[in-house]
Amino acid sequence: MTQEDAEQALAAAGAAPDHRFPLFEAAVSCALHEDPSRDPEPARALAAEAAALLTKRMKTQRPEDAICEALGGDLDLHGDVLARYQAADADIIEVCERRKGLPVALGVIYLEAARRCKLQVSGVDFPGHFLLRIETDQGPMALDPMAGGRVVMPSELTRRALQMGLTPNAADRMDVLMAPVPDRMVVLRLQNNIFARAAQVKDYATAERSALRRALLDPNDHRPWLDVAAAREGQGRLAGALQALTRAQVLDGGAALAARVARERLRRTLN
Secondary structure, three states: OOHHHHHHHHHHHHHOOHHHOOHHHHHHHHHHHHOOOOOOHHHHHHHHHHHHHHHHHOOOOOHHHHHHHHHHHHOOOEEOOOOOOOHHHHOHHHHHHHOEEOHHHHHHHHHHHHHHOOOOEEEEOOOOOOEEEEEEOOEEEEEEHHHOOEEEOHHHHHHHHHHOOOOHHHHOOHHHHOOEEOHHHHHHHHHHHHHHHHHHOOOHHHHHHHHHHHHHHOOOOOHHHHHHHHHHHHOOOHHHHHHHHHHHHHHOHHHHHHHHHHHHHHHHHHO
């Protein structure tokens, strides 16, 4: 797959309705867009193996326990707790090979395996730490992919929310904290993470690619184009930045003011 092929795949995913969004394949396309030279088949094979192991575990265990044992135990999928953030932690192909990474990247694998086994599992945009939500006979439960898929009790969720600065009233609102998000938002969160880290170290080329992927995956949102513009400006590509700002302005009138100010500043630079 070439980078252009990956962009076409991402655009097709972006055009899909939320209930048909191809979560795992979209994440694979993101990884190939970053580095098209790699073989995605080992990652796909791991997803299939995860589903097979989960199916076997579910014959004798509750689904929430089976997920933890199959993915966190049998496959040893865990967070990369010993290293600071590195690009491999957010790349689904690398994560499948290394079997460790960011919670949201691991979550993509957990979600894919669970969906293949017909389990009701979704991502949760929990403050500061991506979690999973599984529907059980006892009600919804939180699973932490960073910790091998173990169950997180409500008291622990409240403690984590308080640590992130939420007020006590907000930290007790499990219905809000555990609200499921569409699969599209899972991949977007992963790409947002890549963009933020790349921009922080002024790796504007990587930042631009991750922002472009967000624009393709969520074609009605103007905000990725603002980030594309910022990344292009960081590389000195002012004409390209101006084009991205125009795209943002066309998509959403709410972006008009910010985009107009940035466009005028860039025009003065170009002139």
